[in-house]
Amino acid sequence: MTTAALPQSKTHRSWWHRNQIRITPWLFLAPGILFFAVYVILPIFQSFGISLQDWDGLGEATYIGTQNYEELWSDPAFYTSLKNNLLWLLLYLLAIPAGLFIALFLNQTVTGIRLYKSLFFFPFVISQVVVGLVFTWFYDPAFGLLNIMLGWFGAGPINVLGDPNYVTYGIIAAGLWPQTAYCMILYLTGLNAVNPELIEAGRLDNAKGWRMLWHVVLPQLKPATFIAFVVTIIGALRSFDLISVMTQGGPFGSSRVLSFYMFEVALSEYGFRMGYGAAIAVVLFLIMLLFIAYFLYSMYREERR
Amino acid sequence: AEHTAPLSGDMTIFSDMSNPAPRAVMESLVEEFGAMHPDLNIELTVIDREAYKTQIRNFLTANAPDVANWYAGNRMAPYVDAGLFLDVSDIWDDEMSANLSSTKEAMTMDGKQWGVPYTYYQWGVYYRKDLYDQYGLEEPQDWETFKSNCQTLLDNGIKCFTIGTKFLWTAGGWFDYLNMRTNGYDYHMQLTAGEIPWTDDGVKQTFANWRELIDMGAFIDNHTAYSWQEALPFMTNGDAAAYLMGNFAVAPLREAGLTDDQLDYYQFPAINPDVELAEDAPTDTFHVPAQAGNPEAGKAFLKFVTTPETQTRINAGDALGQLPVNSQSSVDDDKFLQQGFEVLSSNSPGGVAQFFDRDAPAEMAKVAMEGFQQFMVQPDQIDNILSRLDQAAQRIYK
Amino acid sequence: MSGVELTNVVKKYGETQVIHGIDLTVNEGEFAVFVGPSGCGKSTLLRMIAGLEETTSGKIRIGQRDVTREDPAERGVAMVFQTYALYPHMTVAENMGFGLRMTGHPKAEVKQKVNEAARILQLTDYLDRKPAALSGGQRQRVAIGRSITRGPEVFLFDEPLSNLDAELRVEMRVEIARLHKDIGATMIYVTHDQVEAMTLADKIVVLRKGVIEQVGAPLELYRDPDNRFVAGFIGSPAMNFLDATVQDGALQVPALGGRVEVPQTLPEAGRAVSLGLRPEHLRVTEGDSFTVDLTEALGGVSYAYLRASSGERIIVEERGDTRAKIGDTVGLAFDTDRSMLFDAKTEGRIR
C-alpha cells in the first residue's frame, strides 16, 4: 500500500480549500439570482411603484398616490375583468376532471396506445395563438363547425365570440382544450405511479368502479391533482394569448380579464396608462399571491417532513 | 433643388405600410430616394400595420429611426406632447404650405408642423350597383331615401350594410358620419375635443338616428365577430348591399371579383339639412422622430415624399390608389378616386375630419368606440353607455 | 373455516408458463408456507388463490366452493401484502373497516369489528393515526388487522415480514404464530426466509420453477428431504454436498480422502452421487485432510470454513469450548446415519 494519493502537507492549504463547501453554492447561485432578481423580483416592486404614478410611458411620470386604485374601485371595466377572471378560475378547473377522465380512458395497454396518448397530448404543445385561431373559426357564426353542428339539432346559430353573454365561456372552452391535455398527461403519469398493491387490496376489499376510483385511486393521485390544480389556476390567471387572439377583449370589453385589461390600458393601440396598468397588475398579483402562498406552504410542509 | 444636396451616412425608416401594395410603394420610395443620394445608406423596416400602432412609442423612445409613419390629427398628440416628434416647420415653406393647404391644419399643433402627409382617402358608401339596379334603387341624397332604400333591400332579404366591428373602429366611421350629418362638423370636433359632454342632446339625437337603422336590422348579424375584411364577403356574396368604408376597401372588393359595373360609390347623404356636409378623410403621414440620428436626411425624405411628382406617382391607381395631398398632383382616373376627389374638394363644405380615433384622444377613442359597438348590439343601453363615456371624458380631458 | 384445494392449477403469461399444474390441499385451520427460490412462482400461486391473477386452467376450491372464476372479493380470502398496501389517506380504523364498509355493513358493526381486531393486535391506541405515523411493525399489524376484521375463511400472506428489520421480524413472527393459534383460520404464507418457514408452518410447500418439489412438516423436510434441492434449501447454514462415486458397495469421496461406508442402499457401482452433510452434524477432529480457511465466532456457536485438499469447501458448526482457528489443519468426523445421499444427475434422494 502506498499513501501517495494523500495530501502530504496541510499547512499551505488555502483558505479556499478549507471553505470550499461553504462558498461554492453562492458562486453557483450568483448568475441565476442576478438574472432572476433583475428581471423578476425587482420589477415586481417597481410595478408597485409605477402603480402610484400617472405616466403615459413617454413623458414624465407624476406621483399621484393611490388615485389609480381609487379609480379602479369605480371602473366597471375592472369589475368585468375581475368577474371574468373568477369565471376563468372556476371553469378552468373543469380541465382537471376532464383530464382525469381521458387519462383513465387511455390508461390501458393495447397496441399503439402510446401513439394515441401522444396525439391526445397535441393541443398542449401547440401555441395558444394557433389554438385561438382554430377556435375562432370553430365558433364562426357563418361557417363555424359549432353552428353547423348546432344546426343539426335545429339550434343556433350562436355568435359565440360576438355575444357578451357567451364570449368568455367560448374562450374558456378553447383554453380548456390544451389545459385538459395537460392535466391528462399529469394524470397519466400519476396513474403510472399508482401502487398496484393498493388496487389489489381494494379489489379484495370489494371496492369496484367508482368506489375504487374515489376511495383508492384518487387519493393516490393527490400529487398529480395538486400540480394539475396549481398549473390550471396559474394558467387561468395568466390567460392572455387566447383573449388577445380571439376577441381582443371584445365585444365591448366583455371578455376582458385583468391580465388583458392591463395590457390594454398600458400598452395597446389606445392605451397609455402605465400607472393604471400597473395597479391592475398589482391586484392580479395579490390574487395570485393567495395561490402562491398556498403552494409554498404545501411545499414547505413537504420539505419539513 | 434641395433634393440634390448631398446626404450621407445611415438612415433608417420604420413604416407600417405592410400590405402588399403600400409596401411596394414604400420600397420604391426608398429606392428612388436612395438613387438621389447614393452616399446614403437607407434601411427600411416594415412593421405590421396593427402591431405598429402599439410599437411606435417604444421605438420613438428607444431606437428611433429617422423617418416614421403615423397619422395626422389628435393621434399624433401624445408624441408631440412628449417631444418625440421633431418640429419640421422649416420644411413647410410657402410653396409647400400652399400645395398642402388641405392637410396642413391636421399636421399643425401649437402652431408648428410635426410631419408631412403623404396620402389621404375619402370615406363613403361603397355599394352593389347591380343590386340597387335590380330593386330600382337610386343613390340616396337624403336620410329618408337612405332608409327607404334600406327597407326595400331588407324586404328582399338583403342586409343594407355589412360591417365588422371586432376591431371597433369601423363603428367609429358610422358615428363620424351620423354625428357630422346630425350635428355638423364643428359640433363633432368639439365633441372629440372634449368640449361637449357625451350626454348632450345632440349626441343623443345622433344615436337616435343610428338606432333607426339598427332597429330596422340594416346591419348584418354577428358583426362583432368580424374584422372589416371578414365582413367583405357579405357584400361580394350579395348578402349585403353596401359598406361604409374608406377607399382602401375597393381593392379587396375588386379582388373578390366585383367589377366596376357592380361596385359604385356615393357620398353619405344629408340627415339634418341645416348642417353642411363634412367628410372623413384620414391622412397618413411621415414624421421625423426627435431622437433621429440623421434628421437632415429625414427631413429631405419628407420633402421628397410631398413633391407633386412623387405624390402623383405613389397615389396612382396601380400604387396606393388614394388621393394625393399635393394640390399640384394629378388624381388617378380611377372612378372612385375621381369621385372621392370630387367630394372632398367641392362637396364637403363643412370640413374634413381625420377619423374618430384620430380626432379624439386615444383613450377616449377606445372607450367611445367600445360604446358604439355595444350600442350596435344593445341599443337599449344607450343611457348607460353615454354616461360612461361622459365619465371617461371627464377624466381624460381633465 | 375452510381448507383450500388446488387441482392441476396452471398459469401462463402469454406463452410462458410459470405454474405447471399444481395439486395441493391445505386443510382447514392449517398453516401452509410456500418457500422456494426467487421467481419460482410462490407469489403467483398465492395471488391465484386470492383471485388477483386469473387461473389459466385447473380448479381452485375454498371450502366447498369452486372459486376458480370468482372475483377476489367473493372468495372469502384476505391478503396481507409485503408492502402492507395500507391506504395512506385513511386512518388505521378506516383502513381496517374499509372492506366491511364496501360490502355494506352497518357502521356500528364495522366499528365493533374494528375495535375487536385492534384489541387483538394491540392497536387500540393508534386507531386514529394515519399509516405514515406508524412504525413498520405497527403498519404490518394494521395490515393483518385489516384482514382479520373481514373474518375471512383463508388468510394469505405474501412475504409479510420481509420489509421489517431483523428484530421486528422475530417479534412479528411470534405474533403471527400466536394469531394463528388464537383464531385457528387457514393460512397460506409465502416467504423466502427459512426461519419463518420452519417456525410458522404446519406444512411447508417447497416450490421450484412452478412445480412442487416436496410438501411436508418442517422437521420432516429437514430430516427427510426428497431430493437434493429440498435438502439444500432447508437448513442453515446449508447442507454441504460432496461429490462421490459408488465403488465396491461404498462411496469414494475425494474430499474426504477416500472410502466412506454409508448405510443407504447404494446404486450400481460407478454411479455419481452427492453426499450431503449438514454443518451441525459434523465435528472437527484432529487430522490433516482439511485446512481451516476462516472461522466465524458468534458466541455460542461458531462456523469453521474448511477446505479439502481436493479443493471442495465444507462448513462445520462448532459449539464446544475448543474451536478451530484459522490456518489449523484438521480432520472431520460425522455420524454416517445422519448423512444423506443424492443421485448426482436426477438429484433424487437415495435412501
Next chain:
Amino acid sequence: MSGVELTNVVKKYGETQVIHGIDLTVNEGEFAVFVGPSGCGKSTLLRMIAGLEETTSGKIRIGQRDVTREDPAERGVAMVFQTYALYPHMTVAENMGFGLRMTGHPKAEVKQKVNEAARILQLTDYLDRKPAALSGGQRQRVAIGRSITRGPEVFLFDEPLSNLDAELRVEMRVEIARLHKDIGATMIYVTHDQVEAMTLADKIVVLRKGVIEQVGAPLELYRDPDNRFVAGFIGSPAMNFLDATVQDGALQVPALGGRVEVPQTLPEAGRAVSLGLRPEHLRVTEGDSFTVDLTEALGGVSYAYLRASSGERIIVEERGDTRAKIGDTVGLAFDTDRSMLFDAKTEGRIR
C-alpha cells in the same frame, strides 16, 4: 497506516445532541465495528470521522494529524456506503480511478492502481462495465475497490452489506475479512448485524444513545459484558433477564420459583437485580415451573418459548434429539457459572 483517535467528540444538530462526548482509539491496522440500536449515532460518528458531518466539539486525529476541521478530501480516509454510491455513468475502471484522476494523478499511475485493486477484488473482467450491469455483490466490490485505489489511511464502512441478500452477505463478509487480512489497513465498520460484528471485528464498539457502552473484542463482549445493555445486545437469541432480589446471600428469583445460589459477589440484601441467562446455556428438564408457549424448530436447533408461572418469558435453545412441545410443562437447568448478574437500576454488571 495510522490509527484514529477521538477525544471527547460531540455532535449537536441544532439543539439536539446526538453524540455525547465520545473517547475512542482505534489502533493502526485494527478492524473496529460500531454496533448499537438504530438511531444510536453509529452513522453520525462514522461520518464525523469522514468529515461529512461537522464536529461540534472535541478532536479527531487520524495518524498524527488533527483533522477535526478539515474537509473530507483532506483526511486520507475512504468510505464505502450502504448504497455503494457508484457513479452510474462511469465504468468500473473509471469509478475506481475517479478520485485519483481528479486529484491530478497521471493516467498511467491511475491505470496501474486501478488494475491492482481490480486484481485484489477479482474485478478485472468487469472493468469496462457500467455499475448497472453488475450484481449487488460486484457493485459492493467495486465500491470497496474504489476506496482501495486511493490507498487511504483509514477505511470507513457504513453498513456496506445491508443491501445484499442473505447469501451474498455471507460471501461478502468473508471477502471483507480477507481484505483486511491482506492489506492490513485500519478499518471502521458500522453494522447492526450481529453476525457481521462478531465475525469481522477485532474490536466492537457498542453504542447507545450517542454514548459508548463498551469496547472490546467480540467474544470478550459475549462472555464478559459490562452491563445489561451489552449483554442483551450481543448474542442471538438475546439473553434472558429474570427479575430477582438479593436475599440471604443468594438470589430470590420468582420466575425460577425461589432461591438460586450464584457465584458472584452479591450486593446488600433487598437489592433488585437481573439474572441474565443466555438461551444456549439453558437446558429444559423435567419439572413443572414452566409451560412451553411456543416452539420454533429450525432443524439442527430449536427454540422453546417458556412462560414462568410468574408470567416472565424465557427462551431456551435446544439441540438434543428430544425437544419440548407446545403445552408441555417443564423445568429449567443451567450452570450458575454461566449466569450473569446486573443491577436492576444502574444496569451495571455485578461480577
Next chain:
Amino acid sequence: MFPTPIEKAPRAAQLSYQALLPLALILWLLPLIAVMIFSIKPGADFGNANYWGWPSSFEGFTNYGKVFFESEMPRYMLNSVLITVPTVIGAVALSAMTGFALGIYKFRSNLWIFFMFVAGNFVPFQILMVPVRDLTLDLGLYNTKTGLVLFHIAFQTGFCTLFMRNFIKQLPFELIEAARVEGVAEWRIFWYVVLPLMKPALAALAVLVFTFIWNDYFWAVVLTQGAESQPVTAGITSFNAQYRAAYHLMSAGSIVAALPPVAMFFLMQRHFIAGLTLGAVK
C-alpha cells in the same frame, strides 16, 4: 393499473374499446384536423362556402409555397429558432447551477432562495410587463432577440430551478459524499458527477422550455416588433392580419408555426413526459 386492464375484459369490451379510441381521437383533434384540411384547400373553396367539404383540388403545395416563399414566415421561424435555442441553453445552464447549489448544499437561506425562485415562477408575468419593457428599453435591447432571450432566460430560471433542484435532490446524496471523500473539488463534482447524472433532466427540461418559449406570444409582443426580431407566434398574427379571411393561407401558416414544437414533442416524447413527471408530479 386502473381501471381494470382491458385485456382482462371480455372480448366485446376489448373490441369496442379499440374502436372507440380512434373515434375519440378524431373528435378530440377535430379542430386541428379541420385546420389541416383548410391548409390544402384552394382559396376558392372558401368563396364558394365549401368550408367543410372535401377540397375541390389539392392546393397544399401552392398554399405552403406561399407561406414559405412569399411571406415573412421563414424569417419569423428563424427568429423563433434564434430566440428559443439560446434561451433553452441559457435557462438550462443557469438552473443546472442554481439547482445544484440548492439541491446539494445545506445553508440557512437555502429554502428561502428556493422559494424565491418558485414564487417568482408563479407570478402573473403581466406585473413584470411595464418594468421589464422599460428595463429592456434602457439597456438598448428593445426589439432585439437578445433582449427577449435575456428576459426569457431570467423568467424560465424560476421554473427550471424548481425542476432541477427537485431532481438533484433525489439523486443519491452519497454520490456527492463519495466524491468529496475522494478529494474531488466541488466544481468538479458538479461537472463530472452531477451533470452527467442530470442528463435526463436536462433533456426533459430542454424540451419543455423549448415549447414554452416557442409558443410565447405575450413577451414577443411586449419586447419586440416587426419581422426583424419577432418570433413566429407574433409572426402568425401579423401574417393572419395580412391574409385575413384567406383561410387556406392562415391555416397553412398556423400549421407551419405549430410544426416545430409538435415535431419536437414527437422526437423527444419520452423526455417530454419525463419532464412533466419529474418537474411536476414530484
